[in-house]
Amino acid sequence: MASRTRRSGPASRAPGGSRRRRLPMRLLLPLLVLVALGAMLMLRGYVHSEILADHRVRPPAATDRVPEEIMSGGPVIDARSGRTESLRVPDHHLVLTFDDGPDPIWTPKVLDVLKEHDAHAVFFVTGTMASRYPDLVRRMVEEGHEVGLHTFNHPDLSYQSKKRIDWELSQNQLALSGAAGIRTSLFRPPYSSFADAMDNRSWPVTEYIGERGYITVVNNTDSEDWRKPGVAEIVRRATPKGGKGAIVLMHDSGGDRHQTVEALDRMLPGLREQGYEFSNLTEALDAPSAHSRVTGLDRWKGAAWIFLVQASEHLTDGLVVGLSIVGTLVIGRFVLMLLLSGVHARRVRRRDFRWGAPITEPVSVLVPAYNEAKCIENTVRSLADSDHPIEVLVIDDGSSDGTSRIVEAMGLPNVRVVRQLNAGKPAALNRGVANARYDLIVMMDGDTVFEPSTVRELVQPFGDPRVGAVAGNAKVGNKDTLIGAWQHIEYVMGFNLDRRMYDVLRCMPTIPGAVGAFRRSALERVGGMSDDTLAEDTDITMALHRDGWRVVYAENARAWTEAPETVQQLWSQRYRWSYGTMQAIWKHRRALVDKGPSGRFGRVGLPLVSLFMVLAPLLAPLIDVFLVYGLVFGPTQKTIMAWLGVLAIQAVCAAYAFRLDRERMTHLVSLPLQQILYRQLMYVVLLQSWITALTGGRLRWQKLRRTGVVDAPGGGPVPRQRSQNSSERRPVA
Known part of the structure; x- marks a missing residue:
């Protein structure tokens, strides 16, 4: 049926007589809701490493451009201010490092074991995980651990542009500032291993990272816990020989890490009896703290980022329900x-x-x-x-x-x-x-x-x-x-x-x-x-x-x-x-x-x-x-x-x-x-x-314009006589 009212008043016109078209509120509100929903889902996908990520390990390249002191040096590379310096951890110091977190299941277990044995570690976190689990990053900082960058989306930086590298670093820092109110000068490239594995593709990235004010941290002892070889094997591979100092690579995310947690619980008291200390990297190197406080606008940006990410997480959880x-x-x-x-x-x-x-x-x-x-x-x-x-x-x-x-x-x-x-x-x-x-x-x-x-x-x-x-x-x-x-x-x-x-x-x-x-x-x-x-x-x-x-x-x-x-x-x-x-x-x-x-x-x-x-x-x-x-x-x-x-x-x-x-x-x-x-x-x-x-709005009847073409099956529309009674006037809308 039709509307029982007629439209009144001319359409609003802009100066000069042109018609001004406005998006009706009845369209604007649903459109805004759908746009907001789409934005939240895009953000959710973005922080779940499902866009822009690069999970491929690249083949090695030549090494003739890598300085010899880097190839034969320690796992800490300081290329800031144009210098090239390689550092080692002193003997009987073990710097435990954990990559790819924080993980809501395994990172708390790792932190519990470290706290029980009064040990510190360095957590190289990705921006995607830090954005999703900011409370774990705050706990790391509050319990005295150091936090380093591991990029935002975990790509192989050897094959990325400088613009992409800057983006990965800045987004990773944004997540840290929002989660714990800090910036860090420690960085570990994805897919990195020992210093002698540096090649002509990864070394220029390390130099550029140094120019941006970061210390690159690789490792010289790999527990290979990602292989899940068994608790005893993880302990054996993570233990340095002859009392030497080491940076040990472990993981607190990326899958089932119960072997890592058990190995850590077994390894810490045993190595402490051998005289090892488990300290942060800067403590082991007797260097200034890697953390600096974030204040002002940068802090608010980080907080806003974390809020939006958490909102997208909760929204998605609700949508799944x-x-x-x-x-x-x-x-x-x-x-x-x-x-x-x-x-x-x-x-x-x-x-x-x-x-x-x-x-x-x-x-x-x-x-x-x-x-x-x-x-x-x-x-x-x-x-x-x-x-x-x-x-x-x-x-x-x-x-x-x-x-x-x-x-x-x-x-x-x-x-x-x-x-x-x-x-x-x-x-x-x-x-x-x-x-x-x-x-x-x-x-x-x-x-x-x-x-x-x-x-x-x-x-x-x-x-x-x-x-x-x-x-x-x-x-x-x-x-x-x-x-x-x-x-x-x-x-x-x-x-x-x-x-x-x-x-x-x-x-x-x-x-x-x-x-x-x-x-x-x-x-x-x-x-x-x-x-x-x-x-x-x-x-x-x-x-x-x-x-x-x-x-x-x-x-x-x-x-x-x-x-x-x-x-x-x-x-x-x-x-x-x-x-x-x-x-x-x-x-x-x-x-x-x-x-x-x-x-x-x-x-x-x-x-x-x-x-x-x-x-x-x-x-x-x-x-x-x-x-x-x-x-x-x-x-x-x-x-x-x-x-x-x-x-x-x-x-x-x-x-x-x-x-x-x-x-x-x-x-x-x-x-x-x-x-x-x-x-x-x-x-x-x-x-x-x-x-x-x-919103308590009111809706009126809307007249639908008919053509009169419908008839029951088997017949066509009934022709109308052209007379004043058959009305050729246009229906009122």
Whole structure:
């Protein structure tokens, strides 16, 4: 139906008469939410070493450019201020170094062992891990250990540009300043080993690092704990010969490090008995501290960085929980739909199935119309072909395009026009009920056409006196366009398959405005159609459930409606539907505590509607969000397989729904594209509805522009006579 108001006032114009276009708030807020979500996920992927990382060890190069004193010198290389100095650790001093951390599992265990044995160490941390676990970096500093840089993303710097090297260092320092408020002058290149392994590719990097004010620390004793050779072997390899001093390479991250922790616990007391001291590097070299405090703007930058990284971590954790929830809901809904829709189809298609005595009494058909000049003739003529006795009431709700004159000019028997001032669709329907002659009332939209058998099929369930309303089978008539085909899939699968499920569960949430039937007595008991929400069809259906009536689905009562043909019209329609459904759920929230038979809807229906129609669609974008995330950051193959698995489940459900509705399968060809494009639009619409609801915004009806091309299968659109009564005027938006 259409908006009941006209736009007022000219569009704002910039000086000089040019139109100033502004992004509507209804688009801006969802866009900002999606951009913020995307930024947080990009940050999360960025700090998990899944972008810009380089995990390949390069082949060795020539060594003729490396000074001899470096090749034969110690593991500490000081190339600052243009000098080239190689330093060794004094005898009986052991500098324990740990690479690639901090790790949330193994670094605390290493720190516990060091604290127990009163030993210090140097932790060469990556920026990605320091950003994710800043509390561990703070603990290292507070317990007297030294912290060094191990780059941000752990690339092989021998094959990186100076700009990339600077970036790796600055980002690593940013993480340290945010985590512990310090800067460090110690650096260890990824994939480094002994000083004599320096080559013509790594030496220029070491020189450049020195120019930037860093001391390069390699090692001269490798525990090879990453191989997991056993605790005894790690202790043997980490123990220097003859009481010499050493820098020992170990790891507190990168996998299972329980052997490292056990070896450390065994090694420390044994070597201490041999006279070894376990000190920081600068303590062993009797040099100034490697740490300096960070204050001012740099400290705030670091703190802001850590805050954002932690926010992205918590957000991602929450999204993973949300993904688990939506996965459970989606799979649960699919299982319920497949099982219960099959039960419904088998039940109503049995030869001996009867609702009760056949309904042959006349029916009143109400057609609320507001500016439906392009469609109303097709609609009324389709009703004239009905094989069930009916009267037709066209309620002209203040149309300005000659809608009522077109109906009157048709001169069809049993067709009446009721005029009223523009008051809205609920008021028009209530006016129609008041003027209807019969006790069974069918309601349809002014852009919909019925098949000859639709009314007859729609009213047969009233043979059961417990039935208060019947939902028909609404179908898309203009499904030959891409948008129409997508909506056709949605109607067959998302709406009608749902209705079969809800029918079996006896908690049908909505009688579609395009095709529904009611008992007059049921309508009167609940107060008629209400304008409290923008989804009057959902509102009245919930009210009937709460009053104790049964609401059922008639699969053969088919109605063909004109679906929106542009993205803007589709957006407006679904925005109203989503927001109206939320309003109806909130209005009938007390159904949760209703007692007796009428409380079934509150116990079963309202929770299911809230989960499947509001919460699940709101969380469903997480499937696509993590698809994009997995494609960008990996694991790509598993991500694609998971997404294809979800698509396959949807395809099975869609094919089953098409089979039940006896629809051609050819339209399912566009299903993958629907999942990529159409579904994203629906996500944004629902997000916009949530924002409108949470901010207390108000939404008006939006008039959809119709073309009048829809007719029941087997016939074409009814041509209209060109007269002043057939109205060639443009409908008011």
